[in-house]
Amino acid sequence: MRIYENELIAPYTTINLGGRARFFCICNNEDELKKSIEFAKGNNYSFKVISGGSNVVFPDDGYNGLIIQLSGEKISVIEDNDLYKIVEVWAGTKLDDFIKWSIENSLSGVECLSGIPGSIGATPIQNVGAYGQQIGEVIKSVIAYDVNNNSYINFNNDECKFGYRTSIFKKNYKNNLIITKIIIELSKRDIDNYSYKDLKEEIEKCNGYDNFNRKEKLNFIRNTIYKIRKRKSMIYDKSDPDSISCGSFFLNPHLNESEFKKFYKLAKEKNLDPPYLKDNSGYKISAAYLIENSGFHKGYIKNGAGISKKHSLALVNYGCDTKTLLKLAEEIRINVKNNFGITLDIEPDIINM
Ligand SMILES: Cc1cc2nc3c(=O)[nH]c(=O)nc-3n(C[C@H](O)[C@H](O)[C@H](O)COP(=O)(O)OP(=O)(O)OC[C@H]3O[C@@H](n4cnc5c(N)ncnc54)[C@H](O)[C@@H]3O)c2cc1C
Structure with missing residues (x-):
């Protein structure tokens, strides 16, 4: 197992974002994993495990520690x-x-x-x-x-x-x-x-x-x-610009009875008839519907960060940095909150260092 220094993280993620990792290694089995953890602990470095990098967003200034990528097959x-x-x-x-x-x-x-x-x-x-x-x-x-x-x-x-x-x-x-x-x-x-x-x-x-x-x-x-x-560009393919994402960026909200009543009232006041699914645990609302009715649309792009042309839940790196992508995510969340009183939860792991 080799430990690389100052490795660029972005290529190891499907959204192609993130600066350099101070250390980076690939572990194909448990022995290698243990050795990599010993290396990090022994030197007091923080460490983070990733694998396909398809649900994680690293900051522009990278990761000041060891990134361990799990790989191999068994x-x-x-x-x-x-x-x-x-x-x-x-x-x-x-x-x-x-x-x-x-x-x-x-x-x-x-x-x-x-x-x-x-x-x-x-x-x-x-x-x-x-x-x-x-x-x-x-x-x-x-x-x-x-x-x-x-x-x-x-x-x-x-x-x-x-x-x-x-x-x-x-x-x-x-x-x-x-x-x-x-x-x-x-x-x-x-x-x-x-x-x-x-x-x-x-x-x-x-x-x-x-x-x-x-x-x-x-x-x-x-x-x-x-x-x-x-x-829907939901197959990761470097040659498909709409797939340079983490898949869905936002989760579909689940509301309890009183939250749902408030939300539905707000929607009706806007002459909207939002779809929902009722089950034993409450009401499942479409995050895509909320986004599309809060001033955003498929193909919306701002400073290289955008919403996929094929899928309104996927935020896409069309040529931006992490800061810009997260700014767009925040803008969407604020507009949805102002319009519908619902705070959208983010699906991928956003790394802060
Ligand atoms: C185009 C596209 C389509 C997608 N479609 C779907 C979909 O239909 N349904 C769905 O649920 N998801 C979907 N995803 C999201 C993603 O693929 C999944 O969440 C996937 O399981 C992430 O795996 P990964 O190996 O890439 O994890 P990574 O992105 O490498 O890691 C994600 C998180 O898991 C942690 N982690 C990774 N491996 C381990 C481990 N062994 N032990 C402990 N922590 C670990 C990381 O630290 C990080 O916090 C999609 C993503 C993309 C890009």
């Missing part, structure tokens, strides 16, 4: 029967490579997450989800290295406290724990319970789908999701 089957396979996956493994492996083995449970950039190790943090699946639904347990006590902790699914784009790792343990392995149960049972509208429509349009075998169906789902994502 998938081991630890249980196999007629109904499911349980696998242990090294945190540095790319999520999309893992999904490809699952489908090659005719296993379901993660196919709808196809095309999401980043590593499997980061997925529990915000309970990565898309097109009706969330990683928390298939995780049996998460193994994490506690950097304060130099020991490993095993969290079972309940202990992870998965919710909409959140978990205990985001709420309670940020920067104290490094996720090293995830235990996942992939299914051999029936599929076909895809609920997401765009996906269902594509399945209905596909004549031969019912006669496909399991692997063909899973591949069809994966390819269809790739197509839908590509249309």
Whole structure:
């Protein structure tokens, strides 16, 4: 494992932002990870783990410490029967490579997450989800290295406290724990319970789908999701300027009854009829709707920071620095707050040093 000095961070992130890291290293396994932590601790440097860099924004003046990028790939089957396979996956493994492996083995449970950039190790943090699946639904347990006590902790699914784009790792343990392995149960049972509208429509349009075998169906789902994502520039591709982002920058707000009533009244006063989804936990509001009705639109650009032409939740680096991008994010939040009384929460990890 080599430790680089003064490495530019931006190229290691999908939004291509961030100055230089004082130290930077790539760890492909637990031994290398431990050595890198020893190096940082031994010299009193702060350290930060990243992987795909697809949900993180570093400051323009960089990071005065060690950035540890987890990489490499390891998938081991630890249980196999007629109904499911349980696998242990090294945190540095790319999520999309893992999904490809699952489908090659005719296993379901993660196919709808196809095309999401980043590593499997980061997925529990915000309970990565898309097109009706969330990683928390298939995780049996998460193994994490506690950097304060130099020991490993095993969290079972309940202990992870998965919710909409959140978990205990985001709420309670940020920067104290490094996720090293995830235990996942992939299914051999029936599929076909895809609920997401765009996906269902594509399945209905596909004549031969019912006669496909399991692997063909899973591949069809994966390819269809790739197509839908590509249309929205939600596949990270350096040659697609609208994908130079962190994906969604804002979370969809969840309101309780009284918050919802206030919000709805404000919206009605503006002659608006906002869409919402009511469930047991309250009301889910579309952040995209709030943004589009607060003076912003897809393709809005200011000083090189903008809103994707294809997706109003994605802030894009069209040629800006971190300060400018965060200024735009703040402007959007202020306008939404003034218009609807709602404070939008930011999804990516914004690093302050
Ligand atoms: C084009 C695009 C589309 C996207 N679409 C989606 C989507 O549909 N759904 C969705 O949920 N997300 C989406 N994302 C967001 C992002 O891909 C996910 O959050 C992903 O899980 C981040 O993984 P990463 O390896 O890139 O994490 P990084 O960006 O490297 O890190 C993100 C955070 O996790 C921490 N972290 C990373 N690895 C570890 C570890 N092993 N242990 C402890 N902490 C760690 C970092 O310190 C940082 O705080 C999208 C992003 C992009 C750019």
